[in-house]
Each structure stands twice: as structure tokens, then as C-alpha cells.
Amino acid sequence: MAEEFNAEGMLDMYLFENEQLLEQLQEMVLDQKDSECFDEDSINEIFRTMHTIKGSSGIMMFDNITAISHKLEDVFFYLRESHPDNVPHLELVEHVLTVEDFISGEMEKIRNGESPDGEPAEIIAELDKFLEKIKSGAVKEGEEAPAPVPQNVHVEPKHFYIAPVASSASRFYKIYITFYPDTEMANVHAYKTVYALKEIAEDLLYSPEDIISDPESAQVIIKDGFRILLQSQSNEEEIRKLIGVGYDIEAVDVFECRAEEFLQGFDFGEHELKIDLESSVEDIEAKVKAALDESKEEEKAPPEKPKMAPGDFVIKSKEPGKKKQLAKDKPKGEKASFISVNVSKMDQLMDLIGELVISESVVLQNPDLKVPGLNLANFNKAAAQMAKISTDLQNVIMSMRMVPLTNIFQKMNRIVFDVSRKLGKDIDFEMIGEHTEVDKNIIEHISDPLMHLVRNAVDHGIETKEEREESGKPDKGKVTLSARTEAGKVWISVADNGKGLDREKILAKARKQDLLAEGKPESAYSDKEVFQFITLPGFSTNEQVTEYSGRGVGMDVVVQNIQAIGGVLDIESETGFGTTMSLKIPLTLAIIDGIVMETGNSSFVMETGVIKEFFSVKEEMMIHEPNGEEYVMIRGECYPVIRLGKWYGMEDYRTSVEEGMMLILEVENRTICLFVDKLIGKQEIVVKPIPSYIKKVKGLSGCTQLGDGSIALILDPGGLVE
Amino acid sequence: MEETNELRKQADDSRNGSDERDAQKGKYMTFKSGNEYFGLKIQYVNEIIGFQAITAIPETEDYIKGLINLRGKIIPVIDVRLRFRQEPFEYNDRTCIIVINVKSTIVGLIVEKIAEVVEIKEENILPPPSIGRADKVQNKYVYGIGKVGDSVKLLLDPDKLLNDADMSVIEQANEMVIDEE
Numbered sequence: 008m009a010e011e012f013n014a015e016g017m018l019d020m021y022l023f024e025n026e027q028l029l030e031q032l033q034e035m036v037l038d039q040k041d042s043e044c045f046d047e048d049s050i051n052e053i054f055r056t057m058h059t060i061k062g063s064s065g066i067m068m069f070d071n072i073t074a075i076s077h078k079l080e081d082v083f084f085y086l087r088e089s090h091p092d093n094v095p096h097l098e099l100v101e102h103v104l105t106v107e108d109f110i111s112g113e114m115e116k117i118r119n120g121e122s123p124d125g126e127p128a129e130i131i132a133e134l135d136k137f138l139e140k141i142k143s144g145a146v147k148e149g150e151e152a153p154a155p156v157p158q159n160v161h162v163e164p165k166h167f168y169i170a171p172v173a174s175s176a177s178r179f180y181k182i183y184i185t186f187y188p189d190t191e192m193a194n195v196h197a198y199k200t201v202y203a204l205k206e207i208a209e210d211l212l213y214s215p216e217d218i219i220s221d222p223e224s225a226q227v228i229i230k231d232g233f234r235i236l237l238q239s240q241s242n243e244e245e246i247r248k249l250i251g252v253g254y255d256i257e258a259v260d261v262f263e264c265r266a267e268e269f270l271q272g273f274d275f276g277e278h279e280l281k282i283d284l285e286s287s288v289e290d291i292e293a294k295v296k297a298a299l300d301e302s303k304e305e306e307k308a309p310p311e312k313p314k315m316a317p318g319d320f321v322i323k324s325k326e327p328g329k330k331k332q333l334a335k336d337k338p339k340g341e342k343a344s345f346i347s348v349n350v351s352k353m354d355q356l357m358d359l360i361g362e363l364v365i366s367e368s369v370v371l372q373n374p375d376l377k378v379p380g381l382n383l384a385n386f387n388k389a390a391a392q393m394a395k396i397s398t399d400l401q402n403v404i405m406s407m408r409m410v411p412l413t414n415i416f417q418k419m420n421r422i423v424f425d426v427s428r429k430l431g432k433d434i435d436f437e438m439i440g441e442h443t444e445v446d447k448n449i450i451e452h453i454s455d456p457l458m459h460l461v462r463n464a465v466d467h468g469i470e471t472k473e474e475r476e477e478s479g480k481p482d483k484g485k486v487t488l489s490a491r492t493e494a495g496k497v498w499i500s501v502a503d504n505g506k507g508l509d510r511e512k513i514l515a516k517a518r519k520q521d522l523l524a525e526g527k528p529e530s531a532y533s534d535k536e537v538f539q540f541i542t543l544p545g546f547s548t549n550e551q552v553t554e555y556s557g558r559g560v561g562m563d564v565v566v567q568n569i570q571a572i573g574g575v576l577d578i579e580s581e582t583g584f585g586t587t588m589s590l591k592i593p594l595t596l597a598i599i600d601g602i603v604m605e606t607g608n609s610s611f612v613m614e615t616g617v618i619k620e621f622f623s624v625k626e627e628m629m630i631h632e633p634n635g636e637e638y639v640m641i642r643g644e645c646y647p648v649i650r651l652g653k654w655y656g657m658e659d660y661r662t663s664v665e666e667g668m669m670l671i672l673e674v675e676n677r678t679i680c681l682f683v684d685k686l687i688g689k690q691e692i693v694v695k696p697i698p699s700y701i702k703k704v705k706g707l708s709g710c711t712q713l714g715d716g717s718i719a720l721i722l723d724p725g726g727l728v729e
Numbered sequence: 730m731e732e733t734n735e736l737r738k739q740a741d742d743s744r745n746g747s748d749e750r751d752a753q754k755g756k757y758m759t760f761k762s763g764n765e766y767f768g769l770k771i772q773y774v775n776e777i778i779g780f781q782a783i784t785a786i787p788e789t790e791d792y793i794k795g796l797i798n799l800r801g802k803i804i805p806v807i808d809v810r811l812r813f814r815q816e817p818f819e820y821n822d823r824t825c826i827i828v829i830n831v832k833s834t835i836v837g838l839i840v841e842k843i844a845e846v847v848e849i850k851e852e853n854i855l856p857p858p859s860i861g862r863a864d865k866v867q868n869k870y871v872y873g874i875g876k877v878g879d880s881v882k883l884l885l886d887p888d889k890l891l892n893d894a895d896m897s898v899i900e901q902a903n904e905m906v907i908d909e910e
Contacts, residue, residue, distance in 0.1 A: 655787030
């Protein structure tokens with residue numbers, strides 16, 4: 008029964024949980040940023056989130072996080088209870104996001120082993136002002152308006168964790184347990200009861216609170232009884248059964264109360280219930296009433312003081328200062344849902360599974376099995392089963408490493424929101440393909456570059472309202488963030504419908520900086536080449552340096568970061584119509600559906616997506632140009648042909664088109680034909696990078712291990728087209 | 730193969746624990762390539778594996794033979810003889826691949842024959858002669874000549890072996906990438 012107090016684990020869990028909560032919060036807030044106001048569910052959800060964060064931060068003694076989440080919770084409590092209809096929604100959204108930023112920032116400090124020392128006073132003051140504003144604007148709702156209580160609650164955060172899920176079917180109980188006066192260690196018995204009740208509790212409060220660490224509490228329990236307030240789905244009988252009547256318990260009284268009563272006691276009033284440990288239950292109730300009465304006088308109290316929020320039940324214990332978390336059970340079913348695993352262990356597991364697959368094929372295709380006359384029916388059955396399991400195993404380990412881009416996209420959503428608000432631009436933000444899954448390592452690397460691109464799009468790309476009106480565009484700017492996988496790569500594009508890049512301006516600047524090659528006329532530069540200038544260090548055409556961009560750092564950093572992971576930045580732009588920046592990133596460890604083929608003595612793999620069809624061609628369909636180029640005529644269309652064997656200068660490849668196989672590929676809006684010796688089959692493949700020791704080979708994007716352990720090279724159709 | 734196993738064991742043993750660092754000092758893995766015996770500092774050697782199927786990569790230098798699958802890890806292999814501009818040789822049962830790790834780059838070296846692990850004392854290592862040899866190309870990989878009894882081992886600088894001339898190739902490759910953009 009001794010509590011395992013593993014501070015390290017708790018901290019990790021705290022950070023992990025809160026991070027999740029904040030992400031959900033942000034997603035929800037941004038989701039509704041354009042609507043009139045938050046809907047009922049969101050308000051409740053934000054309220055609950057803040058409450059949970061406040062509770063856990065209180066336990067961890069991060070006072071500033073506690074204070075600020077508390078304040079936001081207050082705001083949402085007011086919204087929830089009073090339904091004011093004149094809330095400036097965007098302002099509210101900003102407040103929520105500010106608080107979220109603050110908490111995220113503090114958590115980052117905690118994660119880095121620093122102490123969370125951010126000063127929330129300013130934000131709290133802002134929130135207070137905001138709360139005052141919506142209150143004064145709202146219909147006077149007298150009693151319902153939350154009243155600050157001038158108690159310095161946060162010096163000793165004693166919040167109990169409250170399970171966030173409360174279904175309407177729950178019932179509310181007040182339980183009084185009286186122990187025999189001669190019971191030894193009544194506190195331990197009391198804890199046993201609490202422990203039993205946690206199983207069914209949705210909400211559980213008890214007094215005295217400090218029953219584990221404070222042996223004194225035993226006397227208090229014997230003298231005054233042990234009091235529990237319980238919210239649960241269970242009925243009285245079940246509760247009694249759980250508590251059980253042992254030799255030590257003299258009497259158990261379970262009173263069911265109505266939800267209103269329950270709330271009245273602990274929710275409605277928003278009062279700190281100061282309960283002297285010596286007082287009886289009747290006294291507590293009396294105090295609740297007294298506190299309620301007092302609240303009206305306290306209406307004008309200075310708002311800086313954090314006040315009680317619903318759900319908090321603060322018991323002033325005899326020994327303040329001892330932090331204890333007794334009822335910090337998470338909602339059932341979520342426990343141990345996540346563990347964090349060292350990535351290197353995952354890599355190891357992955358390698359092992361690779362080996363397993365290989366040895367599996369060694370066993371299953373063992374030459375010994377080829378002996379004629381063997382009865383292999385049972386063997387084959389067992390082998391099939393084993394193959395199935397190992398495939399599943401592979402899929403699981405792969406999926407463990409893959410993370411959807413959702414979070415990073417949400418972050419971008421946030422940036423667009425912030426920057427556009429600050430710049431006074433009205434911008435639609437669209438996300439496409441945010442569920443595209445990318446290897447975790449990649450995600451970490453693209454976050455910053457993407458952020459730059461999105462900021463640039465909002466800041467440079469989209470014009471101001473006035474400019475847009477002048478050029479006769481619909482007045483809303485639009486930024487589209489999209490992700491897709493193509494040709495074994497992830498393409499993440501940031502497109503805006505703004506003014507586009509100005510070729511002349513860039514060229515002029517390049518001339519000024521002596522970047523143009525001598526003897527090359529400006530007209531000889533293709534648009535793509537010109538646009539690449541902006542990725543050079545110190546190159547910014549934005550005349551004005553703004554808070555967000557224009558310092559000339561950015562694009563070069565973007566390119567550097569992208570190149571570091573073997574990616575490429577592609578810029579397309581049409582003056583007056585917008586710019587599209589595309590990141591083309593290899594999926595280092597992604598699984599792609601591939602077609603395995605053979606040319607010469609080598610195996611190659613091509614992503615299934617780009618292959619339109621396979622075609623057996625006849626010699627007369629071929630068109631030969633005198634310079635050696637070849638075309639093939641299929642159904643009246645003429646496509647260029649690449650012979651893979653010739654392309655790579657291999658030996659022993661099939662030269663007659665009738666013996667081999669023609670693959671019709673559609674890459675980057677072009678159609679080409681690829682001629683290979685033969686097709687082997689379709690397979691899910693794990694893309695692995697070609698070791699960096701080997702120089703980049705055009706048309707190859709990686710390699711993979713086939714089922715038999717041999718290595719196949721992955722063809723990059725984009726490279727073949729160039 | 731017994732010999733190889735023995736050596737493999739030695740290599741493994743000597744990589745265990747830092748207290749055995751000293752034991753590694755001055756020890757060299759020697760192998761035969763052409764008529765010469767070469768030595769590599771044992772700390773660079775990860776393991777020795779038997780010859781296995783190599784997947785060729787097009788458009789690379791001839792001495793880069795391709796990729797092998799080392800327990801799920803894909804590593805490049807180079808032919809030491811071709812690297813030294815010597816005549817190519819037929820791979821057979823005695824052909825071994827020495828897996829070395831130089832500054833986190835893992836590369837397999839195909840060698841004709843593994844010899845032994847020898848200890849060469851500092852005073853028995855001479856600087857390479859600067860003139861007098863026809864194939865000067867070789868000299869830049871050799872940082873010293875170790876005397877073991879009557880025989881002589883050419884001591885290789887693995888970093889140069891892998892990267893020296895290749896560096897420019899990689900730079901070229903990088904430039905190529907930039908051009909493509």
C-alpha cells in the first residue's frame with residue numbers, strides 16, 4: 008500500500024499527458040476559430056482540459072502552470088454557466104492560444120530539466136480583464152457569476168484530480184465511515200476503503216486528506232469518522248460491498264444525493280471549503296452555506312487572487328505543505344496506453360524482424376524440402392501460419408515508426424492564424440492529406456522548414472487586402488498545405504494564391520549581389536533557376552523586414568535542413584497568381600507498395616503508384632530516331648522509351664522489346680515507358696537509404712531488402728524523367 | 730574458415746569494454762591483397778564475414794562493388810584490389826569481407842585472404858618511402874610500414890582508403906544535386 012513515488016516516471020507521464028491535451032486543445036480551438044463561438048462541447052472540453060492540467064500541475068507543484076490554467080478554466084466556467092452571447096470569439100481564441108503557448112513553453116523548460124519559471128501574471132491579468140469584459144457585457148446573472156475568493160489557494164495547491172469523464176448516469180453519494188475507537192492505524196484502513204472505491208469512482212473526494220503520510224490522521228478518523236464524497240455509476244449496494252464491513256468498521260452510512268446537491272457542495276459555489284479537520288460533516292455543510300452567503304460580499308474582491316474553480320475541493324489540512332496525490336487515477340482503460348520507447352530499440356527490433364523474414368524464407372524454401380515424395384501437407388499449413396504472423400509482425404513494427412503529419416499541420420494552422428491576425432490579412436487555410444504518414448525522424452526535421460515556408464506564404468505571398476482588391480482578386484487569401492506520397496517520396500507543398508515571385512526583382516537582386524554567371528544572358532535563366540536564387544543565404548526581396556520574415560535568413564536554412572535529410576525544395580510561381588513551394592522528401596523508412604522487376608542480373612523496385620500499366624510491345628510499335636532515341640506507339644499515343652539496362656550501362660539485359668516488358672509510367676505529368684527484362688511481382692517494401700558512402704546515382708532513390716534477403720534498388724521515376 | 734572464425738573471435742574480444750582498449754593498442758588485422766600484406770588498426774574492424782551476394786549499383790566507380798545485406802543493415806562493399814588499382818581477382822571461398830567502421834561510416838572491404846592479427850610496436854613502424862615506387866597512388870593510403878619479424882606490412886589509413894579520392898566524387902554529386910534543383 009505504500010505509494011510508489013517515482014518522480015521521474017510521473018514527470019514523464021505528466022509531460023506526455025499534458026502535451027496530448029494541449030495538442031487536442033489547439034486542434035479544437037483552431038477548428039472553431041472561424042465560427043461564431045465555441046460550441047457547448049468545446050467549452051466543456053476546454054474547461055475539462057484546463058482542469059486536468061491544473062490538477063496535475065498542482066500535484067507536480069508547477070505553480071505558474073497551475074495558476075494560469077486555473078484562470079482559463081475560470082473563463083470557461085463562466086462561459087459554460089452563463090452562456091454570455093457577446094463574447095469576442097477571436098479574442099477568446101487568442102487568449103486560449105496564449106495560455107496554451109505559455110504552458111507548452113513551461114513544459115519545454117521542464118523537459119529540458121530547467122524549472123518552469125515563466126511569469127504568468129501578465130497573461131492572468133489579461134484573462135481577468137477579458138473575463139471582466141465579458142461579464143460586464145453579459146446579462147447580469149447575479150449569483151451565477153463566479154466570484155473570486157480572496158484566499159491564497161495557490162500557495163498550497165491541494166487539488167484533487169478529477170476524472171474528466173462524468174456521464175449523466177452517475178450518481179452521487181456521501182459516505183460516512185465510523186471506525187471502532189480501538190482500531191489501530193485507522194488511516195490505513197481508510198485508505199484501503201478509498202483504494203477499493205477508486206475502482207468505481209468517477210469523482211472521489213475524502214477527508215481527512217492526508218491519510219497516508221500523516222499518522223495523526225488515524226486519531227482524527229476515529230474521532231470524527233472518515234468522510235467520502237463519491238460520484239459513481241454504481242448503486243449503494245455495490246458501494247457497500249466494496250467498502251465491506253470488517254472488524255474495524257463500526258458503521259457505514261451511504262447517502263445518495265442528487266447531482267445538484269453534489270454540485271452545490273463542490274461545484275456550484277466555487278468556494279474554497281475550508282474544513283477544519285476537527286469539524287464534523289454538519290459543519291462542512293454549514294460552511295458551504297456560509298461560504299455561499301459570503302460570496303456575494305466578496306464580489307468586488309481584487310481579481311488577481313486566483314479563485315476556486317468548480318470541482319476543486321480544498322481541504323485545509325493540519326499539515327499544509329505536504330504534497331500528496333491520492334486519487335490520481337486516470338480514467339479507466341487509458342492506463343498504460345502509451346509508453347515511450349527508445350528509437351534505437353525500435354531500429355534493432357526492425358532489423359531483427361528483417362532477419363527473421365530472411366531466415367523464414369530460408370527455412371520455407373529450403374532445398375531439403377524439394378526432395379520428391381515428401382508429404383508436406385502439415386508442413387505447408389504450419390508454414391502458411393508462420394508466414395502470416397511474420398507479415399503481421401512486420402506491419403506492426405513499420406506502423407510503429409510512422410507518424411501522421413497531423414500534428415505538424417495543426418502547428419502550421421496555428422502559425423497561419425497568428426501571423427495573419429497580426430498582419431491583418433484575412434486568410435483561408437486549407438490542409439490536404441494531413442494523415443499522410445511519415446517516418447518519425449523525418450517529421451522532426453521538416454517542422455522548422457515548413458514553418459518558414461508557411462510564414463513566408465502568409466507574410467510575403469499573400470498581399471494585403473487593399474492590394475488584392477486593386478488587382479481584382481477575391482478578397483480572401485488562401486494558403487494550402489498539402490501532403491502526398493509519390494514515387495517513394497513525400498511531397499509537402501505550401502501553396503498560396505498571392506502575388507507570386509517577381510522574376511525581374513529577383514534577377515535584379517541577383518545582379519546586385521553578383522550571383523549571375525558571367526556571359527549568361529538573363530533571359531537564359533529558366534524560371535526555376537531564378538527562383539532558386541531566393542534560397543541563397545542573405546537573399547531576400549522583401550523590402551521591409553517584418554517580424555516574421557524578410558531578414559534573408561530562412562530560405563537558405565530551409566534548403567539546408569531539407570538537404571540534410573536528402574530532400575529537395577521545388578519552387579513554382581506565377582507572378583500575380585501565387586507561389587507553390589514543394590518539399591520533396593524521401594521516406595527513409597517508409598513502406599511503399601512496389602513492383603519488383605529484373606533487368607540484367609539486378610532487381611529493381613518501382614513504386615506502384617506511378618505505374619499506369621504494363622505492356623508487351625511488338626517490334627513494329629517502336630520508332631527509332633537516328634540519334635538513338637526511341638519512342639513507342641501505344642493506342643495512337645507516342646511515348647519516349649528508356650531501356651533500364653542501357654540507361655545504367657548494364658550487361659546481359661534483354662535487347663529485344665518483345666522479350667521484355669514495357670512499363671508505362673506517369674511522373675510529374677509526363678508519361679514515359681520503361682523497358683525492363685521481366686516482372687517479378689508486387690511487394691510491400693521498406694525504403695532504406697543508399698549508404699551515403701556511395702555517391703548519388705541518378706534515378707535511384709534508395710534500396711530495399713527483398714524477402715529472400717537480396718537487395719533491390721528503388722527507382723526514382725522523377726530521376727528517370729530528368 | 731577456421732582461421733577466419735578465430736580471427737573474428739579475436740576481433741570481437743578485443744572490442745569488448747574499454748579496459749581492453751589497451752589490449753587493442755598496436756594490434757593490426759592483416760590481410761593479403763596482390764602480393765602485399767596490409768594492416769588495419771584493429772579498432773576500425775567491426776567484424777569479418779564470409780563472402781556473400783553483392784547487389785551492384787550502376788554508375789559507380791568500379792571498385793565499389795555494390796551493397797550487401799548485413800543482418801538487415803545495408804552496407805556498401807569495396808574491392809580493395811581494385812581500390813589499389815591492382816588486377817581484379819576471382820572471388821572464392823577464401824574471399825572475405827572485413828567490415829570496418831570509420832567515423833560511423835560502415836563499409837565492407839573485399840580482400841583476398843585474411844592473414845592474422847599481429848602486434849606491431851611503435852618503433853617498428855617506419856614512414857612510407859616517398860620515392861622509389863612506381864605505383865605512387867598506393868602511398869597515400871599507406872601511412873606507415875610495419876615490420877613483423879622478416880615480413881613487412883603496409884599499414885593503411887582507413888579514412889583515406891574510403892574517403893580520400895572519393896571526397897571529390899561526393900562533392901561532385903552534391904553539386905549535381907544543386908544543379909538539378
